[in-house]
Amino acid sequence: MPMDERPTLEDVAAYAGVSRSTASRALNDDEYVSTRAKEKVLGAARELGYSPNQAARSLVTRRTGAVAVVLSEPEANVLDDPYFASVMHGAFRELSDAGVQMLLMFVDTRDDVPRTIKFLEGGHADGALVFAPHKGDPLPTALRLARIPVVYGGRPGTGRRGAHAVDFDNEGGARLAVEHLHDSGRRRIGTVTGMLDHPAAADRLAGWQKALEAAGLDPTDLSEQGDFTMASGEVATAKLLARCPDLDAVFAASDLMAAGAMKALRAAGRIVPKDVAVIGFDDHPTLAPAMEPPLTSIHQDPRQQIREMVKKLLSLLTGENIRPETTVLPVKLAVRDSA
Amino acid sequence: MPMDERPTLEDVAAYAGVSRSTASRALNDDEYVSTRAKEKVLGAARELGYSPNQAARSLVTRRTGAVAVVLSEPEANVLDDPYFASVMHGAFRELSDAGVQMLLMFVDTRDDVPRTIKFLEGGHADGALVFAPHKGDPLPTALRLARIPVVYGGRPGTGRRGAHAVDFDNEGGARLAVEHLHDSGRRRIGTVTGMLDHPAAADRLAGWQKALEAAGLDPTDLSEQGDFTMASGEVATAKLLARCPDLDAVFAASDLMAAGAMKALRAAGRIVPKDVAVIGFDDHPTLAPAMEPPLTSIHQDPRQQIREMVKKLLSLLTGENIRPETTVLPVKLAVRDSA
DNA sequence: TCCCCAACTGGGAGCGCTCCCAGAATTCTG
DNA sequence: CAGAATTCTGGGAGCGCTCCCAGTTGGGGA
Structure with missing residues (x-):
């Protein structure tokens, strides 16, 4: 084996004094290899710094790894x-x-x-x-x-x-948010949705709506569509606020939109959470705790x-x-x- | 060629009525292939939905792609x-x-x-x-x-x-930040550094120090080490503030630490930017514009x-x-x- | 003791490709 | 128009591996 080239299975086998087949079996711990042979092969492989050629292996196994x-x-x-x-x-x-x-x-x-x-x-x-x-x-x-x-x-x-x-469980997460808001006395709970061609956004909206209805609240006029961006959250919240001045909570389908919602609320002179509570979704590890005030959010574990x-x-x-x-x-x- | 298997180069060659070698040459547009043969091969490949076996190719070219x-x-x-x-x-x-x-x-x-x-x-x-x-x-x-x-x-x-x-240009970025602060009348410009075993953090610190000195300001007592996290930015800024109550600007070596700095300043009753100006580094696309107030930062293009x-x-x-x-x-x- | 079957080993074939080389076809030169 | 140069083609070898199959070994039961 030349110095400058990578050792092949054949080299390992020769070094260990066994055949290519036995070396292969040892390395892939197949059955029917004696412990003695296996040890010799493994030792040789370590010694030579052998690492199998993935291309050659793929070619025959038809697996790429x-x-x-x-x-x-x-x-x-x-x-x-x-x-x-x-x-x-x-x-x-x-x-x-x-x-x-x-x-x-x-x-x-x-x-x-x-x-x-x-x-x-x-x-x-x-x-x-x-x-x-x-x-x-x-x-x-x-x-x-x-x-x-x-x-x-x-x-x-x-x-x-x-x-x-x-x-x-996007729907369940939305329900959790609404229940938390309802439990703390909020009654006019709006939502800012994501793009509704996105199943997660649709599920979060559905969860919000079902939870409102379960609590005996009317969802009419209280949802506004966004697109998961901060800017869209700001615009949507402003619209919500214009339509329902008595809004006392916003459930945003993403933390980024929640950040936008906070901006809009601040611009409208509402204090969070005193006047309006805000809950996001994603529990963005950087953004959520950095916000002012720190954002309550639905946590998921990627x-x-x-x-x-x-x-x-x-x-x-x-x-x-x-x-x-x-x-x-x-x-x-x-x-x-x-x- | 069986229906259920992927076509090989050999199949393409047979279909095009040429040899494997010619087909290979056509596909890799080598020199010395007639346009006629090339067209036939390319057509056959398209027809059969041929896609070369990367493993086989790697095995001989010794390149993985x-x-x-x-x-x-x-x-x-x-x-x-x-x-x-x-x-x-x-x-x-x-x-x-x-x-x-x-x-x-x-x-x-x-x-x-x-x-x-x-x-x-x-x-x-x-x-x-x-x-x-x-x-x-x-x-x-x-x-x-x-x-x-x-x-x-x-x-x-x-x-x-x-x-x-x-x-x-980390050093240059720090200089830019300091110059901007100096130009807007700040004279007590502190810095929160990253971990100094990180070359970028070291370079940013060096840039801050050189720029201060170039402006005739004394950097003594005005730097505090952080570790790029928000929490460390908060702690470091609090220390800075305790040591130099006349602090009127903070250059943080990351946006996350700038967010921490803002928290500390807010806790100390300082208004940003009226009392203390803050500049971050990274121009974090989500965090920087979402902060309150939106963060001035050094932008780099990954x-x-x-x-x-x-x-x-x-x-x-x-x-x-x-x-x-x-x-x-x-x-x-x-x-x-x-x- | 002999035979059988399990446990183990080694060689051969072949995966699909590229590259080399020899030979065929074509074009260029004087 | 012969011969040389050039362009093009096909077959063979071989990349490093796994798998199959035939052969060899050794231990246990008849």
């Missing part, structure tokens, strides 16, 4: 949101514990869709963890046709039947989500025939000063 | 910081434009270092884009020994000689950084013999209400 994490979300949303950073970090940890590499792919232009499909179909990854929340997103349909093992993060907007997914997703995907990859279903994870209320 | 993006930074910093989200997104865009896949790796425990090195040495990626800012980080040294093409984001804390890197990094790495990979040097990118002042 890599999983793609696909974010199908407009650029701005991904960048603003530490949720995605958490997801990526968590995905890496979970996957690398399983010895799987993580390929990261963003899909934010229409052109990216065929490229992504082509890539995944091409067998460059064994499976995918996909975050594709928009209702019109063509990706889930295309993925289903391509018969690639996929687990979704969040309820996919399209092709909901027969998909493996892990979602948060790490738990990704852990479940990886677990499902790995089962899928080992050929386990698990039933396609959406696992729903609980959320909780993180109480601070704003409500 | 993938680049690793390595974040060697404690978990919390990565999660809080939309800078990293920007970097990852930008890296994906730039790399995929070049037909290169992106592998993401985090290094946050000591154990991750050998694993990462092993992985990169194993030839699983053609090169790496590394963010490893800490002074004691063993990664840069290990990477240099492993002779892997690497470009650093930010000045690497270790092994600075002979490394390819793209950094921001997209530009990653673009330069990818450019350097691709040159390195094509064997160009570019000189190892640190490219320094300009920053600018984003003026809002806090200063």
Whole structure:
């Protein structure tokens, strides 16, 4: 073996004084290898600094040892949101514990869709963890046709039947928020929604509405649509305030919109939480505690989500025939000063 | 070719009525292929939905077509910081434009270092884009020994000689901040630093100090160390305030610490910016405009950084013999209400 | 004692591709 | 128009691995 080249399995086998086959068996701890042979091979591998050639292995096993994490979300949303950073970090940890590499792919232009499909179909990854929340997103349909093992993060907007997914209890979170507000005496509880083609936004709105009705309150005129950005939260809250001057609470479907709501309330001379209480959603680790006053918000644990997703995907990859279903994870209320 | 299997190059060649070699040449647009043959092959490939087997190709070319993006930074910093989200997104865009896949790796425990090195040495990626800012980080040294093409984001804390890197003008940014404060009449300009084993933090501190001295001001007692977190900014500012009650400006080395500073100032009854002006660093796209008052901050463009990094790495990979040097990118002042 | 079956080992084939080389077809030169 | 140069083509080898199969070893039961 020349000095400047990486050792191959053959080199390891020769060094250990066994055949290539035996070396392979030892390294992959197959059955039918004597402990003696196994020790020799493992020792040789360590000695030579052997690391198997993934390409050669892939060529025969038809497995790449890599999983793609696909974010199908407009650029701005991904960048603003530490949720995605958490997801990526968590995905890496979970996957690398399983010895799987993580390929990261963003899909934010229409052109990216065929490229992504082509890539995944091409067998460059064994499976995918996909975050594709928009209702019109063509990706889930295309993925289903391509018969690639996929687990979704969040309820996919399209092709909901027969998909493996892990979602948060968005409706329950909204209910939690409304109940907290109601319990502290609020009666005119408005909401600022996200884009309603986003299942999470729709679920949060539904939760708010059901909770109001359950409390015997009338939701009419009390909801205004935003788009998850701070500016939209500000505008929506101003409209809400103009329409219902007796507003005494705002449930915003994201912390960013809650920040906008606070701005609008401040501009209108309302004190938070004395005059109007505010609750956000996401429990943005940086933003929520930094706000003035610190924001009460619905907390969700992205790490738990990704852990479940990886677990499902790995089962899928080992050929386990698990039933396609959406696992729903609980959320909780993180109480601070704003409500 | 069976229906259920992916077509191989051989299938494409047969379909086009040429040999495997010619098909390969056509697909890789090599020289010495007739236009006629090329068209036939390309047509056949399209018809059959052919996508080359990357593993087989890697095996012979000894190139993986993938680049690793390595974040060697404690978990919390990565999660809080939309800078990293920007970097990852930008890296994906730039790399995929070049037909290169992106592998993401985090290094946050000591154990991750050998694993990462092993992985990169194993030839699983053609090169790496590394963010490893800490002074004691063993990664840069290990990477240099492993002779892997690497470009650093930010000045690497270790092994600075002979490394390819793209950094921001941290010192210049601090100077910009101080000059702005001085121009608006502030004379007691304190600073809250980041962890000083972080080159960016050290550079920002140096810039602050030099700018003060250039303006004929005395920096004594006016700097306090933080660790880039909000809580540390609050504590540091309180100390500063206790030591120098006539403080009229704070330059924080991160927006998060600026948020902490604002909290401390508010708690001490100081009005921002009337009594004390505050300037942050990073221009955090979510946090800075959401603060009350909106934060003046030093803006840096992570997209530009990653673009330069990818450019350097691709040159390195094509064997160009570019000189190892640190490219320094300009920053600018984003003026809002806090200063 | 012998045979059988389990436990183990080694060699061969082949995954799908690129590259090299020899030969065929075409074009260019004098 | 012959010969040389050039362009193009196809087959063979081989990248490093896993898997299959045939062969070898050793221990336990008849």
